[in-house]
Amino acid sequence: MSSVIKVENLSKAYQLGDFGTGTISRDLERYWARIRGKEDPFLKVGETNDRTTKGESDVVWSLRDINFDIEQGDAVGIIGRNGAGKSTLLKILSRVTSPTTGSVKVKGRIASLLEVGTGFHPELTGKENIFLNGAILGMRKAEIKRKFDEIVDFSGVERYIDTPVKRYSSGMYVRLAFAVAAHLESEIMIVDEVLAVGDAEFQKKCLGKMDAVSRGEGRTVLFVSHNLGAVQKLCNKGILLNNGQITFNGSCKDAIYNYGQNGIKTDTDFLNRINYSSDKVKINNILFNNSSVNSIVLNPENNFSFEIRIELSLQTDMPMDIECRFVDRDLTPLAFYSPGHHDGVKIQNKGEVSLSYKITFPNNLNKVDLDMNLYLTYPGVEIYAFCEKALSIEYAGYSMTSGHVFEYEKGAGLIFLPPH
Template structure:
């Protein structure tokens, strides 16, 4: 069966000169012009650093995007994920024709509506109603077509009381509500959305995700969705694209893309193997690992899973009466709680010990956590201490549509026993 490709990116690259607008010097401009009139390649395309914001680099040119290739079928929802600075917003601006690529081309079939940043395309001095007509006109719609959708747009946005008030007096949440309603209801073939859920409340998140599903599944239109909210990406998207340093690292199913993205972060490595420096006269520390129950340490951990923490240690002399104590800290370095196997009357024996601790299902909230390890002798003195011996990430789990998307307050999520007496 032939694919119905609605959007295709071919060899898309975008180069910027750091600290300058344009090339920055007359010499560079003349050099580019001279190559252009002779039909030769731009000489500055052969130079430039990879888009890695964490390094200083050696060139004044940087490739925000480099050789991006992908295609999207009609009705697909493509989730574009990556770290801050990976090139996600730059790619969406090129797809939306807000900026032009340095090299490559975009081929699309149909109108593209974009929601890139809060208030993009809105005029602050104009009312919400006037901005609806302005955005519709930009999308190529007639006044009659816009008027036919006006009531639906206003109702969905929840801004009816303020619709005749200048947009400059709207909060960021109100602005993004109205902008999303305009983009979604004016029936573009391709809807491009950049972090629309970031400033929305729970009610808006529910409505926005539901509307995006209706657009793609019910109406057969295409959505390109950028978000750092992995739960929203998993629940909404049918395919994922991972950007790392301005390059496509992988394209695949949503589950594959999210797992690949999380596995690239060194903090999400759920296993640490120790070298000979942890071989002490009294013990040898081999490994600490975490895994979701029934899975390996290579799989990401999420907020709803039962989690096993395993420490492998060889005790060389049982007369030393050693035990492990661990402290779990949050990403601000604050201790959350202390735990130890000695509280269960479990003792280390000579030889290899595989010490397991199980966190109950749904115990830890979303976030980054750090383990500190103490090896205690005779129950009172610390023989070995290492703060932040390893870190791990708890990611968002699968949530039903309509549930709050994002991190709730607190660091642990205990499941208490509840009852109601009527």
């Protein structure tokens, strides 16, 4: 495979507060340094982009010394906390903004969907914007006409296609914008978090389309999302950003694993490892309903019990959280169970320990199959051990259209999450 995106020593600095560098004298100082081949004095004072600290300088590095290659046909998930630099990186790759230092080499046309309304003129109709976007990508009118019906059908906004897009809802905007980006013949497709605006049905449709253009058509996809389940399902490569720097670049599974190991906790941590055990905690066995089977059918009472047998090598009174994350077969997070409510369970002795719990599902749920991922963590800090797909549950249920089906009850520990 040939490299279609090559990023070398890429950095982007922003000045906080006023736009520009502030004074003519400062601009002249920067110009004089540049023609003498010296380092830009404006950038010497820049600080790491950590949004949680106040800082001393009014210049921050949104990105710093970024290097990576992306090959044709790769689906790359770019993940990280808010403010990590993900959107800035995509804007540079899409040529919306330019880097402060470094270079970006791109082979092929790019179709970008960075935020609601990107590339659309609000006064033009949906139909006119389809042709405008195609022209920007360098496509001939005949090419756009050939794809037009397919784009409109995919977007689901046919009734409003002759209406100015300024009258569209944010969801309609995204539907049409994604349809244009996915169907016009670009070699590289860049999608930011905007899919979160769409409903669950359209999100699933979009993921299927991105998977098709990547694996089926050999096009390159860059995808930013905080829904790690969607990232894991779509992408084969992953880049983890933290404070404007790459902390991991490799397989998508390992990128998500490192995201969790860095203590960054979300409701969609998917660490795709099986029976991972650290040097602190080892999982010896997991029993469900007193059996070692890893698949069950819920009984009429909608409950099951499980027992975890672990071996500890830590000091006494260590806090440890038991976390069970329930997902459907599309990896959408549905429910969460933690008997310690993130306060941790106190373990008194080293050596082998057995912990037993019982989970009861409400009986008013639609039928759907679930998988349970099991984590043992130091609350909010470290993952000791986990087992992905520890249990497959047949005919449990959750309605993807009815919001909070089951609210948290004190003592129960089972929370059903809202639809994503």
